[in-house]
Amino acid sequence: MSPREITSEKLLQMYGRMFRIRQVEERLATVQAAGELPGPVHLYIGEEAIAVGVCAHLSDQDWICSTHRGHGHFLAKSDEIQKMVAEVYGRATGVCGGKGGSMHVADVSKGILGANGIVGGGIALAAGAALSAQTRGTRNVAVVFFGDGAANQGVLFEALNIAALWRLPLILVCENNGYSEFSPTASVTSGEIWNRATPFGVPGRPVDGNDVREVWAAAGEAIERARSGGGATLLEMRTYRLRGHVEAEKSFLSRSYRSDAEVEQRREREPLRLAMAALQGAGVTADAIAKVEEKERAAVRAAFEYAAESPWPAPGAAFEHMFA
Amino acid sequence: MAKKRMVQAINEAITEEMERDGSIIVLGEDVHISPVGDTRGLIERFGAARVRNTPISESVMSGMAVGAAATGSRVICHLFYGNFIYTGFDAIANQAAKLRYMLGGQVKLPILYMAMIGGGRSVAAQHSDSMHPMLMNLGGIKIVMPASPGDAKGLVKAALRDDNPVFLLQAAGRGGELGEVPDGDYTIPLGKAEEKRVGDDVTVVAIGSMVKPALKACDELAARGISVSLIDPRTVVPMDYDAILASVARTGRLVVVDEARKSCSAASEIAATVAERGFHLLKAPIGRVAVEDVAMPYSPVLEKAVIPDAARIVDAVLKIAVSRGVAQ
Numbered sequence: 001m002s003p004r005e006i007t008s009e010k011l012l013q014m015y016g017r018m019f020r021i022r023q024v025e026e027r028l029a030t031v032q033a034a035g036e037l038p039g040p041v042h043l044y045i046g047e048e049a050i051a052v053g054v055c056a057h058l059s060d061q062d063w064i065c066s067t068h069r070g071h072g073h074f075l076a077k078s079d080e081i082q083k084m085v086a087e088v089y090g091r092a093t094g095v096c097g098g099k100g101g102s103m104h105v106a107d108v109s110k111g112i113l114g115a116n117g118i119v120g121g122g123i124a125l126a127a128g129a130a131l132s133a134q135t136r137g138t139r140n141v142a143v144v145f146f147g148d149g150a151a152n153q154g155v156l157f158e159a160l161n162i163a164a165l166w167r168l169p170l171i172l173v174c175e176n177n178g179y180s181e182f183s184p185t186a187s188v189t190s191g192e193i194w195n196r197a198t199p200f201g202v203p204g205r206p207v208d209g210n211d212v213r214e215v216w217a218a219a220g221e222a223i224e225r226a227r228s229g230g231g232a233t234l235l236e237m238r239t240y241r242l243r244g245h246v247e248a249e250k251s252f253l254s255r256s257y258r259s260d261a262e263v264e265q266r267r268e269r270e271p272l273r274l275a276m277a278a279l280q281g282a283g284v285t286a287d288a289i290a291k292v293e294e295k296e297r298a299a300v301r302a303a304f305e306y307a308a309e310s311p312w313p314a315p316g317a318a319f320e321h322m323f324a
Numbered sequence: 325m326a327k328k329r330m331v332q333a334i335n336e337a338i339t340e341e342m343e344r345d346g347s348i349i350v351l352g353e354d355v356h357i358s359p360v361g362d363t364r365g366l367i368e369r370f371g372a373a374r375v376r377n378t379p380i381s382e383s384v385m386s387g388m389a390v391g392a393a394a395t396g397s398r399v400i401c402h403l404f405y406g407n408f409i410y411t412g413f414d415a416i417a418n419q420a421a422k423l424r425y426m427l428g429g430q431v432k433l434p435i436l437y438m439a440m441i442g443g444g445r446s447v448a449a450q451h452s453d454s455m456h457p458m459l460m461n462l463g464g465i466k467i468v469m470p471a472s473p474g475d476a477k478g479l480v481k482a483a484l485r486d487d488n489p490v491f492l493l494q495a496a497g498r499g500g501e502l503g504e505v506p507d508g509d510y511t512i513p514l515g516k517a518e519e520k521r522v523g524d525d526v527t528v529v530a531i532g533s534m535v536k537p538a539l540k541a542c543d544e545l546a547a548r549g550i551s552v553s554l555i556d557p558r559t560v561v562p563m564d565y566d567a568i569l570a571s572v573a574r575t576g577r578l579v580v581v582d583e584a585r586k587s588c589s590a591a592s593e594i595a596a597t598v599a600e601r602g603f604h605l606l607k608a609p610i611g612r613v614a615v616e617d618v619a620m621p622y623s624p625v626l627e628k629a630v631i632p633d634a635a636r637i638v639d640a641v642l643k644i645a646v647s648r649g650v651a652q
Contacts, residue, residue: 063395094428097429100427100428104426106430108394113394113395114423114427117418121418123387124385124387124419127387128390128392128393129391131392132391132395133395142391155414158379158381161379162379162384162388323488324433324487
């Protein structure tokens with residue numbers, strides 16, 4: 001699959017979804033700073049191309065598992081902006097009824113098994129979803145998004161081994177955003193992450209994770225291979241975390257772990273900027289782009305109003321849902 | 325009805341349920357050969373797509389069980405020795421026990437995790453733990469601990485129809501004893517205790533492997549004129565406190581027997597709950613017979629010193645019975 005195969009219509013659609021994610025995350029940063037959220041948030045700003053480029057190939061019957069930085073994955077696969085934001089607000093109308101919050105946003109009806117608070121926690125779950133899809137004879141696949149930090153969890157190697165042995169329809173998407181929490185990736189990670197698949201006989205490759213066209217093409221190829229029985233793929237999406245590990249981190253860190261100049265320099269190749277340039281290159285008019293942006297802005301604004309006005313859960317709800 | 329060993333009863337239950345429900349799959353180390361015997365013949369009968377022999381990779385296995393169960397399969401995850409629960413514990417504690425709750429009830433997790441627990445076979449500390457108390461503390465997980473082949477069949481069949489993660493903890497040390505196993509569709513509801521002996525002087529609650537020495541203790545105590553109400557909870561989550569309290573209401577005396585280490589054991593939890601809900605029923609302090617807070621040793625002499633036996637149960641009963649003058 002080649003990035004050139006993307007129509008300008010598809011590109012605009014993906015840009016719109018990336019723009020939506022950016023809008024949600026920027027608003028969450030604002031309300032978090034204003035003290036309106038009950039818990040911490042880990043924002044996806046700067047990494048939007050990955051979730052959008054991958055999920056563009058998936059149906060509601062395909063599964064994804066994601067990370068503590070999971071709002072983007074949710075919004076790339078589900079249209080329920082209101083329910084997601086309400087969940088981050090801890091409200092009864094949240095997609096998990098206020099039980100999960102930011103680190104557990106999930107919409108099972110759309111094939112989203114959830115963000116996950118354990119680094120690497122989604123890897124085995126997705127391998128299980130892939131096994132289930134395979135055993136039932138479907139053409140569905142499972143995708144796990146995980147960070148460069150999770151690439152150092154042992155379960156990745158167990159999953160690569162078993163996925164290779166059983167040719168599981170599993171796509172392992174590593175989002176290498178340069179930082180494992182507060183440590184530069186290179187200081188805690190040896191070698192190349194994509195190359196960790198090679199000894200298992202699983203194809204692995206690095207991808208420009210900030211260019212949605214490159215992500216779309218690489219993911220499309222891997223997903224098609226998985227659907228047709230060709231087994232797993234490891235894609236290392238190279239990106240950059242423009243926000244901190246967690247919002248308000250400066251309030252508890254005793255010193256900075258990266259320079260402002262570094263962040264500014266990386267902003268030049270951030271995914272929305274690249275997608276915008278691609279749209280212009282494809283002849284999409286400024287007017288058409290502005291129309292999409294305005295629609296997304298309005299939807300996100302409405303979602304935040306809905307969330308802020310939603311009721312808190314009844315305290316008794318804390319005692320439901322442990323067992324089916 | 326025929327006499328069978330516990331592994332045969334479990335095998336029969338799994339086979340019948342897999343026959344009945346095509347969504348059941350099996351994951352586990354050496355499940356094709358089945359050194360334990362409980363998954364023997366499954367791969368021949370149901371094929372390698374449904375019966376998956378796995379690498380020795382408990383981290384991914386225990387988590388795959390959750391992912392597969394959340395997406396439409398019913399999963400049997402065979403973890404072999406109970407101590408290997410620890411190597412697969414992240415997904416058990418952080419995913420299996422919590423995913424449904426965190427997601428506000430969006431998923432069901434029909435998983436049967438199986439493992440052999442307890443001592444008595446000289447396999448030392450890393451193959452002999454009884455970790456049910458740790459699992460009880462997670463919430464979100466049911467735990468069945470059959471003490472007889474018949475119960476094993478009924479509980480396994482019920483567990484495989486349950487929509488929650490269930491642990492089947494089979495006592496490794498019980499050897500190849502035979503027991504009556506009902507034929508066909510026989511289930512035991514989870515959370516229903518059985519009163520194995522009816523008596524009026526003392527209530528003894530014995531868990532899993534401890535039912536056998538407790539039965540022996542009942543005979544010895546009967547010879548001394550003490551009648552014991554012996555309760556086998558069969559499942560420790562859910563725990564049938566109503567049955568335990570009903571017995572204590574008759575006897576006014578309680579001894580709990582557990583092969584777990586005493587601190588925070590299931591015995592401790594039962595004792596605490598009875599004290600909390602039934603203090604007014606008690607005529608004597610509650611006794612706990614459990615493993616002292618040591619690891620399981622290797623040598624059979626040392627192992628015998630650690631694992632509760634009939635003599636220790638008799639002593640514990642006599643202590644509270646004698647003190648109130650029940651015994652002659």
